[in-house]
Amino acid sequence: xxxxxxxxxxxxxxxxxxxxxxxxxxxxxxxxxxxxxxxxxxxxxxxxxxxxxxxxxxxxxxxxxxxxxxxxxxxxxxxxxxxxxxxxxxxxxxxxxxxxxxxxxxxxxxxxxxxxxxxxxxxxxxxxxxxxxxxxxxxxxxxx
Numbered sequence: 001x002x003x004x005x006x007x008x009x010x011x012x013x014x015x016x017x018x019x020x021x022x023x024x025x026x027x028x029x030x031x032x033x034x035x036x037x038x039x040x041x042x043x044x045x046x047x048x049x050x051x052x053x054x055x056x057x058x059x060x061x062x063x064x065x066x067x068x069x070x071x072x073x074x075x076x077x078x079x080x081x082x083x084x085x086x087x088x089x090x091x092x093x094x095x096x097x098x099x100x101x102x103x104x105x106x107x108x109x110x111x112x113x114x115x116x117x118x119x120x121x122x123x124x125x126x127x128x129x130x131x132x133x134x135x136x137x138x139x140x141x142x143x144x
Contacts, residue, residue, distance in 0.1 A: 011142055013049065015042035015086045019078055029077035035112045036070070039102045042086035043118070050138040058123055061132050065118040068097065072114040082106050090143050096120045096128040098139060 017038050025031040043065075044054060058064050078084055085105045092099040097119045104111040122129040131139075 012087055012089045013042065013046040015045050015088070017041065017084050017086060019080055019082045019084065021080055024080055029079055032074060035072065035104055035114070038084065038086055038104060039114060039116060042088045042102065043100060046088055052135055052138070057132070062123045063120050063129060063132055064123055066121055067116060068119040069117040070114055072112060074112045075110050078104065078106060078111050084111065090139050091115070093136065093139060095130055
């Protein structure tokens with residue numbers, strides 16, 4: 001029988017991704033902008049794991065997420081066939097925004113890290129809109 005502790009969502013979401021040829025540049029390393037794609041996939045899969053598909057949110061709730069700001073630091077190169085783990089956690093929530101800290105690691109070694117702010121917008125006017133209560137509650141349950 002699961003306990004209440006067992007039902008608590010993890011404070012950090014882990015997402016594994018493999019580096020493919022299309023992810024690399026002429027030097028054979030991951031092109032810097034592709035880390036943003038890796039981080040986006042991790043956030044999307046985290047929402048899906050919490051029960052919120054982005055297509056469903058757009059259709060049913062008329063809400064989507066857009067990146068409003070970010071800062072990135074690149075530490076080491078990742079290369080073709082590397083298996084990366086993307087670690088994501090919520091650091092702050094506003095009325096219509098969520099701030100994430102994300103890291104790309106290769107076997108525990110930091111490759112790149114970033115802070116990404118996403119804004120919830122309505123699909124009709126493309127203006128900031130309050131996070132749906134169910135999404136807010138799920139994301140808040142992952143905060144420390």
